[in-house]
Amino acid sequence: MPRVERGEIFDSSEICIVHTVQRCVRQAFLAGKDTFSGRDFEPRREWIRRRLEILASVFGIDVLSYAILSNHMHLILRNRPDVVATWTDRQVAERWLKLFPGKRLEEHLGQPTENDIESLERDKDRLKLIRTRLSDISWFMRTACEPIARLANRQDDCTGRFWEGRFKAQRITDEAGLLACAMYVDLNPIRAAMAATPEQSEHTSAYDRIKSLKGEQLESAASELVPVLPISRNEAAAEMKLAPLSQRRQKAASRKNKPAAPRRRILRDGWLAPLTLNERKSPGPQASRSGIRASDKGFLGMPLRDYLTLLDWTGRQGRRDKRGKIPEPLRPILQRLGIEGSMWCDLVWNFKRYFGRCAGSPSSLQSSAATQN
Numbered sequence: 048m049p050r051v052e053r054g055e056i057f058d059s060s061e062i063c064i065v066h067t068v069q070r071c072v073r074q075a076f077l078a079g080k081d082t083f084s085g086r087d088f089e090p091r092r093e094w095i096r097r098r099l100e101i102l103a104s105v106f107g108i109d110v111l112s113y114a115i116l117s118n119h120m121h122l123i124l125r126n127r128p129d130v131v132a133t134w135t136d137r138q139v140a141e142r143w144l145k146l147f148p149g150k151r152l153e154e155h156l157g158q159p160t161e162n163d164i165e166s167l168e169r170d171k172d173r174l175k176l177i178r179t180r181l182s183d184i185s186w187f188m189r190t191a192c193e194p195i196a197r198l199a200n201r202q203d204d205c206t207g208r209f210w211e212g213r214f215k216a217q218r219i220t221d222e223a224g225l226l227a228c229a230m231y232v233d234l235n236p237i238r239a240a241m242a243a244t245p246e247q248s249e250h251t252s253a254y255d256r257i258k259s260l261k262g263e264q265l266e267s268a269a270s271e272l273v274p275v276l277p278i279s280r281n282e283a284a285a286e287m288k289l290a291p292l293s294q295r296r297q298k299a300a301s302r303k304n305k306p307a308a309p310r311r312r313i314l315r316d317g318w319l320a321p322l323t324l325n326e327r328k329s330p331g332p333q334a335s336r337s338g339i340r341a342s343d344k345g346f347l348g349m350p351l352r353d354y355l356t357l358l359d360w361t362g363r364q365g366r367r368d369k370r371g372k373i374p375e376p377l378r379p380i381l382q383r384l385g386i387e388g389s390m391w392c393d394l395v396w397n398f399k400r401y402f403g404r405c406a407g408s409p410s411s412l413q414s415s416a417a418t419q420n
Contacts, residue, residue: 056216056404059183060128064111064219064346066228066406067184069192070119070211077199078250079117079241092250094198095120097268098191100318103340104269105142107131107182109320111346112228114235115250121232123219125320127341128182129332136174140167143177146190188214220407220415223384226347227391228406230358231398237362238396245358253358255316256351266310269318269339313339321345322354349380364392384408 057063071077078091092115099122103110107130111123131139144159144167167174180186196209219225233245233253242248246257317339324345333344347354357377373381373388381388385408394401405415 056218057126057184059126059179059185062125062127062129064123064125064225065184066217066219066232067122067124067188067214068119068217069122069188069214072208072211075118077118077120078115091195091199095191095195096250098195100268100339102187102191103318104338105146105181106187107134107341108184108187109341109344109346110252110318111225111320112232112252113250113319114232114248114252116235116239116241121235122188123225123229123232124184124187125346126182126184126187127332128179130334130341131178131182133332133334134178136168136171137164139174139178139181140164142181143167184216217402218405218415220405221411222348223386224402224405224407224411226349226384227386227394227398229347229354230361230395233358234362234395237365245355245362252316252319253355255319256322257355259314259316260351260355263315264312265315267313267317267339269311313337322347322349322351324348348383353377353380361392361395365396 057065076086076088078088078095080087080089095115096113099110099113102108107127109125109127111125112121113123114121134142141159141164144163148159148163167177192210192214199209200206217228219228229252233248233251236242236248236251237244245251245253248254317337320340321343322345324347326348333342335341335343337343353376356374357380360374360377373391378388381391386394398406405412407415
């Protein structure tokens, strides 16, 4: 059976929410400790998290939820062509050249020069194509996975595929499907018996949000974006050639020994999209000015603390000694979304059984099918 075309699931020119899954080849260990070889690949989780954080500061794509497990990762992404449309041609050129500077920089982003940026700005046809790519989930996944594969292969001293193949994609059609999917993603470490509670589930969006509520910060990976050079490489070289040899050596030495600028600190979940959708805010892109994510728009109509309470309760239902009724204050949330309380836990814990290419309520799935046909 032929694989489904990406265009049948999502379109980079339309705002949509997609649940993606990327697995390692032959289900080999992505991170964690390999019980067969005894090797510990735990640091790779942070490689991936920081890579996602960097890309969230460059692409017009919101990272809503994520979970990095031993041999695969889950992401819920929302592409934002409306945010990209607010960027100037120069901003588009700068972002693209940091991703693809024309030279191999492994997982780091490039350092475009003024000449590089101006040259790309003049190429209007290419700039138009790049705008679509900066809100394309396929390009986001490509730039997330390729550098990780190169680093892992170098660490393993091998060549060949690291990822199983192209990522699996599932379109989310409404808020009910999104809430169930977000909880399914955040509870993956608990389902895999890697953690007992959400606050112990490291490298998940729930863990980051819980730590942020307690004020925990981290050094922003977005600070790894190297600022644009004020002059071109040729101009810099010409300037150096005109100076006496002693001065050139002094400049080179001072540049080499120059202390690194202090890294910007942000809340642990600062690079993720806010969870709560504030409907009182003015409609529109709500493009972020912080430089650490695409927008400041939330995605669920509920407070973060209610989400975490429901998440914790849902996670406990996997244990026989912790089962019980849905907390009374949380029942209206499920009722508003049209979700039967008795079905909720089964819907989350067996998410893959209920949903295929799309996830949502029956009515939204029918509407989505009708528009695609």
